[in-house]
Amino acid sequence: MAMLSSRAVIFLILLAGGVQAGGSTSKCKLSVNNEREKKALRLLEPLTNTSFKTQKTAGNDSYTYVLQICDDADGVKDAGIIQKDKDGKIVRIGSYTDTQATAGSDWVMLIYRGGEKYDTHCSKEERKAIIMVxxxxxxxxxxxxxxxxxRExxxxxxxxxxxxxxxxxSVAxxxxxxxxxxxxxxFSCLAVYLIGGFLYQRLVVGAKGVEQFPNYAFWxxxxxxxxxxxxxxxxxRGSREEPPTYRGVATEPLEEPEERDDHLLPM
Structure with missing residues (x-):
């Protein structure tokens, strides 16, 4: 019984993973088969397993639109998107067998061409659907x-x-x-220095208190x-001469020292 439960759990996990991963866009036939459009189309792969529906009312008429990414919309062969009126009449708006895809930084423009022709509008050309995702x-x-x-x-x-x-x-x-x-x-180097130094001082040196701080004497x-x-x-740092001291000027004339010439007289 335990083995059966384990297998059931594994099966559910694989099933959930498959649904989350989405299907394939290989059914879509690009009108211009280049790598740029293939890459744009692959961005929509997670949406391929979902059928999208919306309603639109115009006067007394009400229409239901069904969209499928690269698969039959509402079971209509080759139809990527269809229109269904209130009486159940189905009109294929676009076919995934004639697809164009363009991608930007956060958007994809999907174009389905090859729809049914208009009865009286647009010179009776084929219908076309543009889907901005x-x-x-x-x-x-x-x-x-x-x-x-x-259609005018x-x-x-x-x-x-x-x-x-x-x-x-996209992931930023x-x-x-x-x-x-x-x-x-x-900061990483500082943290390593502080933690490593603290452990060394405490466990190896045996320091206590603030001395556990690394290089405490230096800091x-x-x-x-x-x-x-x-x-x-x-x-x-060189020697400097002292500036001369300022001295005031005396108001009275300075007395000249008396010159004595006694030493000039003969003895």
Whole structure:
């Protein structure tokens, strides 16, 4: 019984993983088979297992639209998107056998061509559907919405749809500046120095109290050492002459010393 339960759990995990991974877009036939459009189409693979529906009311008419990514919409062969009126009549708007895909930074524009021809509008050309799938981080798979049908032109008419999904949101890669990297390296080195030095002082040297701080004697004298260095660099050390002392000028004339010439007289 325990073995059966284990196998059942493994089967459910694999099944869940397969659903999450999505299907394949290989059924879609690109009108221009290049690597750029293939890459854009692969971005939609997580959405291939989901059938999207929306309704649109125009006057007394009500239409239901069914979209399938690279698969039969509502079981209609080769139809990527269909229109169904209130009487159940189905019109193929676009075929996934004639697909065009363009991708941007957080969006994919999927175009299904080869739909049924208009009866009277747009010079009776084939219908075409444009589906804009955009990034929305708040929803895994959003609701399909029909924006408009442009059929008042002679050529190049289209149906426009919108769909939001988080599968197109690129993962933001944080970028660190050079200063941030240097700060991280500096704080890491400081942490290693403090923790390693503390453990060495405590476990090897056997220090207690503040002496457990690495190089405690050096850091306790860092202030005096800085002051000595500043004094050595900023102050001159050579001998200097004392400036002359200022003396006031006397108001009375100085008495000249009396010259004595007694030494000139003969003895």
């Amino acid at each position: 955009s990034c929305n981080r708040s929803v895994a798979v959003g609701e399909l919405s029909m924006v408009q049908e442009e 032109k002679n050529l190049d008419c289209f149906y426009l749809f919108e769909l939001d999904s988080s599968v197109l949101c 890669q944080p970028k660190l500046s050079t200063g941030s990297i240097l700060l991280i390296i500096g 306790s004298e860092i202030g005096n050492l800085s002051a000595d260095g500043c004094d050595f660099v900023c102050r001159s």
